[in-house]
Amino acid sequence: MAQCCILGAGNWATAFARVLADAGHDVTLVARRPVIADGVNQRHHNPSYLSDIELGPTVGATTDPVRGLAGADLVVLALPAQHLRGYLRHLATLPVWRDATAPVLSLVKGIETGTDMRMSEVIEQVGGVPTARIAVLSGPNLAREIAERQPSLSVVAAREAAVGELVQQWCLTPSFRAYTLDDVVGVEIAGAAKNVIALAVGMGEGLGYGHNALASLITRGLHQVAALGEAMGGRRETFAGLAGLGDLVATCMSPLSRNRTFGERLGRGLGVEEAARESRGVAEGVATSRAVRDLARAYEVDMPIVSGVVEVLEGRTSPAALVPVLMQREPKPEW
Ligand SMILES: NC(=O)C1=CN([C@@H]2O[C@H](COP(=O)(O)OP(=O)(O)OC[C@H]3O[C@@H](n4cnc5c(N)ncnc54)[C@H](O)[C@@H]3O)[C@@H](O)[C@H]2O)C=CC1
Numbered sequence: 075m076a077q078c079c080i081l082g083a084g085n086w087a088t089a090f091a092r093v094l095a096d097a098g099h100d101v102t103l104v105a106r107r108p109v110i111a112d113g114v115n116q117r118h119h120n121p122s123y124l125s126d127i128e129l130g131p132t133v134g135a136t137t138d139p140v141r142g143l144a145g146a147d148l149v150v151l152a153l154p155a156q157h158l159r160g161y162l163r164h165l166a167t168l169p170v171w172r173d174a175t176a177p178v179l180s181l182v183k184g185i186e187t188g189t190d191m192r193m194s195e196v197i198e199q200v201g202g203v204p205t206a207r208i209a210v211l212s213g214p215n216l217a218r219e220i221a222e223r224q225p226s227l228s229v230v231a232a233r234e235a236a237v238g239e240l241v242q243q244w245c246l247t248p249s250f251r252a253y254t255l256d257d258v259v260g261v262e263i264a265g266a267a268k269n270v271i272a273l274a275v276g277m278g279e280g281l282g283y284g285h286n287a288l289a290s291l292i293t294r295g296l297h298q299v300a301a302l303g304e305a306m307g308g309r310r311e312t313f314a315g316l317a318g319l320g321d322l323v324a325t326c327m328s329p330l331s332r333n334r335t336f337g338e339r340l341g342r343g344l345g346v347e348e349a350a351r352e353s354r355g356v357a358e359g360v361a362t363s364r365a366v367r368d369l370a371r372a373y374e375v376d377m378p379i380v381s382g383v384v385e386v387l388e389g390r391t392s393p394a395a396l397v398p399v400l401m402q403r404e405p406k407p408e409w
């Protein structure tokens with residue numbers, strides 16, 4: 075049995091707490107708001123996220139990261155990508171963080187705007203965590219379905235095989251199964267960029283298009299995301315796996331996805347601010363789209379779907395106007 079500390083107490087943190095508890099571990103969620111910590115400790119429910127899900131007696135919560143981190147065998151980061159740097163800056167001032175030797179597992183799917191850094195790079199640079207201790211988990215993992223104990227698969231990527239295998243063992247349950255992989259770059263790019271493609275697919279849905287259009291966006295989206303990942307040093311087959319195709323399909327097809335739903339609202343004519351107001355949590359693709367576009371430019375990878383999404387988000391075009399732009403590109407071979 076391990077002591078697990080999850081930094082964050084939102085949708086994914088709550089669902090993953092249940093996974094770790096089901097795997098037999100003690101879990102402490104580190105929340106920002108006392109109302110969440112009290113709800114988890116006194117009633118075994120997170121009152122703000124997945125509030126109908128029973129968390130059981132082995133899941134506790136605190137608002138104090140020092141208490142959460144004390145004695146942790148596994149530290150899990152489950153925060154929005156654009157807030158990770160600020161949070162890590164604070165953690166890096168704490169002796170309990172600086173002296174820790176536990177694996178640090180990132181559940182975060184985004185790229186930092188401004189720096190265009192992957193989350194494991196931010197964890198290493200700002201958190202001072204050596205690469206060998208970092209693992210990332212990604213896959214078709216819609217939080218609600220996992221919290222409901224529906225069968226789900228995922229990937230744990232780590233540079234250090236022993237760390238990946240340890241995390242894999244620690245999160246195996248009858249309904250959650252993780253595979254290991256050594257392609258951290260591929261898994262992080264796949265997890266971040268699929269949110270941008272899901273925004274585009276959502277726009278297509280909002281415009282009223284059928285499955286041909288949506289499947290075409292998913293397929294060409296995967297092609298473009300894989301090309302970026304490969305250019306950055308990831309492996310092509312990662313994008314055909316759970317963290318690539320698997321997560322892309324789940325996110326683009328599910329009404330539970332915040333990114334797809336955000337895109338759908340834009341497709342129906344809502345503005346970015348209105349769509350954000352209605353979102354049930356962070357839609358990472360909104361900020362990450364600019365970073366992915368910048369990476370595509372830097373690595374000279376053609377990503378017209380991502381560029382189009384950025385144009386819409388920055389108000390320079392509309393989802394409907396994007397359709398002829400994508401359809402009337404220069405004809406070319408598929409591969
Ligand atoms: N919800 C899902 O189904 C899945 C989410 N993810 C990823 O996990 C990450 C977190 O997502 P969710 O839990 O769904 O988001 P959420 O919006 O449900 O919760 C975010 C959590 O972060 C906290 N937070 C926000 N800003 C903060 C700050 N400045 N400092 C400290 N804490 C802060 C919030 O209080 C909340 O506890 C994202 O990168 C997302 O893409 C990955 C797989 C599945």
Ligand SMILES: O=C(CO)COP(=O)(O)O
Nearest residue numbers: 213214215216331332333
């Ligand atoms: O990453 C996810 C599923 O794997 C969650 O997607 P959303 O953030 O779009 O809800």
